[in-house]
Amino acid sequence: MTKNIPALISGSNSFCPGCGHGIIIRLIAEVLDEMGIKQQDAICALAVGCACLLNNTLKVDRLGCPHGRAGAGASGIKRCRPDKLVFTYQGDGDAISIGFSETVYAAQRNEKITAIIVNNGVFGMTGGQASPTTLIGQKTATTVNGRTAEFNGMPVDIMDHLRPVPSAAYLARGSVHDAKSILKTKQYIRRAFETQISGSGYSCVEILSPCPTNWHMDPVTAADRIASEVIAAYPLGEIKTGGAAS
């Protein structure tokens, strides 16, 4: 058996054991390799939070954006360098809480970027506080008795907000909790990048990802939780294909 490392991945990352980020970043690197996209032809707008650790792992040009603003940062880059593949790499706190407006408006303006949103249901780097995607009943550092609709409001499904946007050309939700989902997610990332390159519109892939550290679970139990609880709230699959409505 040989160990193949994609050209744009450095040897190691600094994520916790069982975290999904390492898998997702590797998928991005594999897709870039397979599409023949070189280091100088891809630019990543990075979030604040665990997602920013992509900095140590993915070898493309990259900008660390203020918290929540990767959608706007990527838009600025793409408008100045329309010849490059430009994508964001954000967590759910970044893209769906503080950056909700930048995420939805990037789609609304038909920015030719790809948003990659890693949804693990918590603010990871700051210690596991509730995020917009925390499930009802889920205990976090700021929902110690579990999230309730009355007290915290219902979880936010970002695809509910992107789906109606006519210029959103490709939308999908994947997961990295098992091998089958990982392969599908890779396909979604590729289709999102192809959508951007074809110029047909905005694209976004949301990816469910385990956070064993802040879910207070071992990696296997955390992956199982996605299958047994999270997918029910955030169903997987392609949500919109076929390009932007004119």
Place this chain on the structure above:
Amino acid sequence: MKQLMKGNNALAEAAVRAGCRLFAGYPITPQSEILEYLSWRLPQAGGEFVQTESELAGINMIIGGAAAGQRVMTSSSGPGFSLKQEGISYLASIELPAVIVDVARFGIGLGDVTVGQGDYFQTTKGGGHGGYFIPVYAPSSIQENADFVVKAFETAEKYRTPVIVLSDASIGQMCGSVELPEQQYPKRDRFDWALGADGDRPPMGRKMTDRMYTDFAYEEYVPHICSRYNEMKENEQLWEEVQAEDAEVLLVSYGISSRICKEAVKIGRSLGLKLGLIRPMTVWPFPVKAFRKYNGKVKGYLAVEMIPIPQMIEDVYLAAHGAAPVYAMPTGREIASSEDIIENVKAILNGTKEVY
């Protein structure tokens, strides 16, 4: 060829001619003409215009465009300018060139759309978090609105720093003649540090993030940042002097207030008062070199600024270095009047005006 233009439009046209590739902004009086003008003019010139959903999105788009090595600009006023401060701190931290225009309005909170000079501290002392300084040009005419935008782009790229143009409501809204700058065509790939630009890369690719915490040991960062700031302080001070050589009292004033001060100097001289003016054209770096020439010679500096509680006077105080008394003339919500300035100068000379 001189043209008749509104101050905000002259500023916007100068930005186009400086080769601005991306403008991202949001409406707020009294800067909206910049946004309106660029909405049609920038696309006509091959650039990108975006009316963003908020000032936050505007400044962050600018960060993206600056990281891609292109000339980029945003503008705002009052509360909108406050919203841009986090982004300006990031630009300063990542060391990215960009131009941010503040068409200053009056007051705190929502304030009012009328002219004011209350953003002095916010622009010159690091309006965002963490402690940084960036060059701030303070135009006092429509011509300077145009000239300083071009200068701002050049200074921004020379030092890799954001630069503020601190205009104000009256200069933005007045009409007058202006000689517009030549059209420039900056090359897209001219910076080898820019994201996506041609050139060799480190093995990990080009990274733009907070340099001080990740790319340097902090001990190395401190001399790096100090030498940058010292270089800007040494090289970028700009000011105008009006009959300063033999003056007994020197007015110190920028922007709209300085125009009245010029008139006051003329009137004062006709009355036999030895009156002069130092007009900072950069308010950071503050033109301390001008003061060094007159410290110990003048009977006092009178800081004239359009705000209830004076701000610029603190820099005048430091520049006077204890070698000349400093007097305040905050004019609140009113533009200064020459008569009031003359009265203040007479009071300084006869010893009845309180030292600040």
